Amino acid sequence: AQTVTQSQPEMSVQEAETVTLSCTYDTSESNYYLFWYKQPPSRQMILVIRQEAYKQQNATENRFSVNFQKAAKSFSLKISDSQLGDTAMYFCAFTHGGSQGNLIFGKGTKLSVKP
């Protein structure tokens, strides 16, 4: 079975500092995508960053970057220069075969950014 595990239920960081959220996954597929989604109190899931498994280069989107370790099946999210607006639930997600809406999510990490 394909699973996504987030081992940090809650994390906190000071404004302007850097924080890393962890995610591991399990699959026997070779073609898949990994995602980090942000869910603020409004409940809307917002895509933060996406990584294709066949790409060796780690994805980056402004202050957000990933450390993708395919052999270890690890996919961590680094948030640099944390801002108060980054406070939210963060979910790691996985899909295979290119269907980017048919997702398997982890249980999430609650991130609090403190002033």
Added chain:
Amino acid sequence: EAGVAQSPRYKIIEKRQSVAFWCNPISGHATLYWYQQILGQGPKLLIQFQNNGVVDDSQLPKDRFSAERLKGVDSTLKIQPAKLEDSAVYLCASSLSPMNTEAFFGQGTRLTVV
């Protein structure tokens, strides 16, 4: 561009009653998804539509849940009869096509069954 619209935002019902949720995807998006998010967990896919056809409903509890997308645009998810464990947020998402395109989520409907 308007996002994925869902209604209602909140719903409280008694167990054994029925309830329906409505989703209007982004214009032109052929693929539509319904997810169930129980408190403290990540969302779980219930059903995926491609236009008005079902692509994946393997995790839909078909004895009480049903969904339709008759004209390939709006969709309705129904629960009948509801159980206490159905209390959750129901999220709708849509994408331009099923492959290699980002899915966009609505704000969900929070259902409380008492």
